[in-house]
Amino acid sequence: MDEHTLDANAVAGTLHEVFGVELTGQESECAHCGNHAQVGTFRVYDMHGPGVVLRCSTCAQIVIRLVRRPDGSYLVDASGVYLKAT
């Protein structure tokens, strides 16, 4: 964990934009370690890159990857986490 780590709250707007709902207050289960936590607990990296990487706060594995495309849309890989559908 270094000083470039932020909380998922820092990208809550982007997550809302991509998933269409407020996500940081939602419960989740890490697909790697099984940790149950709100999405807001995820750690965020690469704030200035073309994408955003979110990692589990317990096992540090990648849970969500977002890649911003030139047209402004996002490619989403959320295979590292189970999210509760609402």
Place this chain on the structure above:
Amino acid sequence: MAGLAWEIATVAALNDETPHIRTLSLNVAGWSGHRPGQHVDIRLTAEDGYQAQRSYSVASAPGGDGRIELTVERVAGGEVSPFLHDELIVGDRFEVRGPIGGYFVWDGGSPDPLLLVAGGSGVVPLMAIVRHRAAIGSAAPCTLLFSSRTPADIIYASELESLAARGDGLRVVHTLTREQPEGWAGYSRRIDAQMLEDVLGLTGKSASVFVCGPTPLVELAATSLVSLGLPPSRVRTERFGPSGG
């Protein structure tokens, strides 16, 4: 599906809190109301179409009828905050979207004690909680541990003093890390594990904790509080990173 649309904000007032900290009062068209602890994204567009986007916590309590306050630190060499400090005038307009976030929020429904830990402008989302707590007459005891460099750098100093003087269970504990007034009896060092143990003694271990500040401070506070016996799920954090100002 709740969308997140860009709305137009109009600057209604500007107030300097400290030499480096300014509060923007904004009227936001179509504002849906916020929860204490949430933030907004703002987007500035230059004449050539270049856009810059930043996130700022809402400082005001809910219920402002379309008026929100953002308190912004001027980051030297930054792209957005120097503009907000040096160029922005009342009547200017820019885009905002929000409110954003559902994790770092406190709605006031719980009577559990609150422990708020702030470093510098990390106090902003916590101030929304403190103001909301006062506005709704919450009985939840609340301790704010607030680290500032010098007395002149204490954001919301007089408001915090008068809120604490109401005797309604709010306690404000300052630490001044660089310069202290004569006769200062408070803390004069960075927030550390011992200090957190001290304030946890005031709130008890049933406290809900909100920590906001620079990443090293948040790391230290979260780790220390969990070592002191708080469940990680009760320690909510918001780290300030090098977001480019």
